[in-house]
Amino acid sequence: MEVNEELTQEQATAVQGAAPIIEVRGLTKHFAVKSGPFSPVEWLRAVDGIDFSVGRDTVLALVGESGCGKSTVARLLLKLLEPTSGEILFRGKDISNIAGDELKKFRRAVQIIFQDPFASLNPRRNVFKTLSEPMKIHGLVEPDLYQARVIELLGKVGMGDVLDRFPHEFSGGQRQRICIARALAVSPELIVADEPLSALDVSIQAQILNLLQELRRESGISFVFISHDLRVVEYFSDEVGVMYLGKIVERAPAEELFRDPRHPYTDVLLASAPGLEPGAKRKAVLGGEVPSPINVPTGCSFHPRCPKKFDPCDKIVPVLGSSSGRAVACHLWNPY
Amino acid sequence: MLLEARGLNIFLKTSSGPLNIVSDVNLQIPRGGVFGLAGESGCGKSLTALAMMGILPQNIHAEGELLYNGRDLLKLSEDEYRALRGKELAMVFQEPMTSLNPVLRVDYQVREMITTHMDVTKKEADGMVLDLLKAVRIPSPEKRMREYPHQMSGGMRQRVMIAMAIACGPKLLIADEPTTALDVTIEAQILELMDNLRKERDMSVLLITHDLGVIAENAETVGIMYAGRIVELAGVKELFDSPKHPYTVGLMQSLPKGRGKGLKPIRGTVPKPGDLPPGCKFSNRCDYVAGGCRKAEPELRLIGDNHRVRCIRAEEIEWK
Numbered sequence: 001m002e003v004n005e006e007l008t009q010e011q012a013t014a015v016q017g018a019a020p021i022i023e024v025r026g027l028t029k030h031f032a033v034k035s036g037p038f039s040p041v042e043w044l045r046a047v048d049g050i051d052f053s054v055g056r057d058t059v060l061a062l063v064g065e066s067g068c069g070k071s072t073v074a075r076l077l078l079k080l081l082e083p084t085s086g087e088i089l090f091r092g093k094d095i096s097n098i099a100g101d102e103l104k105k106f107r108r109a110v111q112i113i114f115q116d117p118f119a120s121l122n123p124r125r126n127v128f129k130t131l132s133e134p135m136k137i138h139g140l141v142e143p144d145l146y147q148a149r150v151i152e153l154l155g156k157v158g159m160g161d162v163l164d165r166f167p168h169e170f171s172g173g174q175r176q177r178i179c180i181a182r183a184l185a186v187s188p189e190l191i192v193a194d195e196p197l198s199a200l201d202v203s204i205q206a207q208i209l210n211l212l213q214e215l216r217r218e219s220g221i222s223f224v225f226i227s228h229d230l231r232v233v234e235y236f237s238d239e240v241g242v243m244y245l246g247k248i249v250e251r252a253p254a255e256e257l258f259r260d261p262r263h264p265y266t267d268v269l270l271a272s273a274p275g276l277e278p279g280a281k282r283k284a285v286l287g288g289e290v291p292s293p294i295n296v297p298t299g300c301s302f303h304p305r306c307p308k309k310f311d312p313c314d315k316i317v318p319v320l321g322s323s324s325g326r327a328v329a330c331h332l333w334n335p336y
Numbered sequence: 337m338l339l340e341a342r343g344l345n346i347f348l349k350t351s352s353g354p355l356n357i358v359s360d361v362n363l364q365i366p367r368g369g370v371f372g373l374a375g376e377s378g379c380g381k382s383l384t385a386l387a388m389m390g391i392l393p394q395n396i397h398a399e400g401e402l403l404y405n406g407r408d409l410l411k412l413s414e415d416e417y418r419a420l421r422g423k424e425l426a427m428v429f430q431e432p433m434t435s436l437n438p439v440l441r442v443d444y445q446v447r448e449m450i451t452t453h454m455d456v457t458k459k460e461a462d463g464m465v466l467d468l469l470k471a472v473r474i475p476s477p478e479k480r481m482r483e484y485p486h487q488m489s490g491g492m493r494q495r496v497m498i499a500m501a502i503a504c505g506p507k508l509l510i511a512d513e514p515t516t517a518l519d520v521t522i523e524a525q526i527l528e529l530m531d532n533l534r535k536e537r538d539m540s541v542l543l544i545t546h547d548l549g550v551i552a553e554n555a556e557t558v559g560i561m562y563a564g565r566i567v568e569l570a571g572v573k574e575l576f577d578s579p580k581h582p583y584t585v586g587l588m589q590s591l592p593k594g595r596g597k598g599l600k601p602i603r604g605t606v607p608k609p610g611d612l613p614p615g616c617k618f619s620n621r622c623d624y625v626a627g628g629c630r631k632a633e634p635e636l637r638l639i640g641d642n643h644r645v646r647c648i649r650a651e652e653i654e655w656k
Binding site for chain 2: 048054065066072153158171173174201202203204205206208209228230234235236254255258268269272273274275276277278280281282285287288289290
């Protein structure tokens with residue numbers, strides 16, 4: 001009897017393994033903004049209809065410039081914001097209407113690491129309290145085992161016995177390690193990391209990046225990794241979604257994307273990243289700036305800056321098609 | 337040399353006496369050249385810049401010599417310094433939102449710079465403001481000059497900051513992390529703009545950044561700082577082709593270079609200024625540390641063509 005049960009459980013995991021952990025369909029978030037007390041309400045299209053899915057043990061990176069909506073996506077994935085339309089499926093189930101136990105389960109399974117480790121730890125809580133609280137809430141460990149578990153977690157992120165210390169006693173890198181330990185405390189299935197390295201110095205970035213890589217190898221946690229640093233993305237992610245003005249303009253396996261970028265914006269973004277060649281001037285290939293997401297250009301939202309724009313670009317909105325074998329939202333690659 | 341620092345030391349007043357936070361900085365910025373100063377936060381690169389501008393906070397003071405065209409800046413009276421600042425020496429800061437006045441229009445702030453240092457009428461000054469905003473490639477400058485800083489994007493604000501800095505034709509432009517707050521595509525634009533302005537106006541630039549990529553592309557001579565010291569000083573090509581200080585090598589190995597290529601971070605964390613190890617200040621994080629390293633602090637010694645390193649084992653260090 002028991003054997004039988006175990007078998008079905010195994011089968012269940014096998015099925016789960018094939019299905020994505022999280023799937024996003026037509027996700028949209030518009031914010032209402034008023035520039036003054038008497039001005040009309042305008043809509044800021046932060047996220048404008050995007051689709052992606054994250055499988056087991058994969059890292060999906062979302063890259064783009066500030067204001068492209070990548071952080072809003074992070075907040076939507078965590079159910080910290082409600083989408084305007086579209087759905088987020090967690091293990092095949094829409095999370096918009098879940099409540100009670102199911103919501104709690106979801107909250108356990110999806111964790112976040114924020115950008116600024118100085119702002120995301122409670123200054124009045126010592127490390128033990130910070131790390132044991134999630135276990136308490138989710139009742140994952142017996143209370144008398146909290147301490148052992150916290151020490152184990154700290155060991156995992158490369159820190160010693162610092163249970164009684166407070167956030168102000170640590171450097172930025174150490175704080176980010178504590179934030180990672182906090183995310184790990186509830187054994188999540190997916191971690192959303194929103195620019196986890198950008199507040200850190202180069203040498204510390206490499207330490208944290210190595211740590212994340214190790215955790216991934218050990219635990220098979222999936223990541224949605226949000227970053228503007230292309231070098232880091234190339235190193236850490238399996239799949240990349242390039243965002244521009246609330247839309248994913250190109251999505252591809254990391255290797256392919258960096259070897260052969262298809263969308264003109266991806267191309268420009270890669271060309272703009274500084275290399276380490278002395279004297280090799282990168283060209284400021286892209287003129288202008290990202291337009292306001294309140295006034296999104298007609299047609300392809302990238303057309304006013306695009307070096308390759310042609311006839312239909314300012315009229316027809318390109319869709320993220322794959323007629324060229326790759327997911328690109330550009331008329332150059334998909335016949336309109 | 338346009339500007340030369342000789343034995344520059346910077347001290348912070350503390351209750352237990354002065355604390356040496358920048359120690360024995362020697363560097364030379366040639367006329368029309370770009371000197372890059374790189375290092376992680378807290379290494380003293382910004383303080384060095386503030387000392388050159390004579391705008392160190394009250395509780396911090398500098399000693400040594402800062403020779404600008406042969407004149408020691410540290411010996412100037414406040415009035416003499418004020419005449420120089422803005423006119424000969426100008427600075428662009430990292431965060432363009434906090435360094436512009438939010439309640440004044442852009443044209444007012446740029447014009448103030450001009451009327452402070454030059455004897456011109458308001459009308460002439462207005463014309464100059466417009467020319468400057470054109471020079472920094474602000475689109476439709478007639479309209480944008482009437483805006484407030486909050487109406488502009490980060491890139492536009494940084495352009496305004498640059499316009500203010502170059503308003504009086506300075507000889508030296510100090511740019512402290514000028515593109516750190518900006519997106520990559522905008523960063524490329526701003527760096528290109530600064531490079532063009534430097535050539536057009538025959539300025540020298542002191543470029544301060546933590547980003548080695550920005551240094552590699554823009555600087556001619558590079559100083560790498562760690563814990564208040566310059567640990568390596570070399571021409572840009574020499575430095576990136578054969579770095580000789582373990583810290584410089586560590587920084588380069590910390591940068592991801594593609595998929596599957598391992599990262600080798602520097603272990604530990606940057607020590608606090610009051611808590612530096614004896615001897616070489618990098619010895620507690622260094623992979624090459626030997627007995628002698630902990631005894632005496634190494635000199636910044638010449639090991640090759642204009643290549644100076646503060647490490648006793650520099651010759652043994654292999655890169656790649």
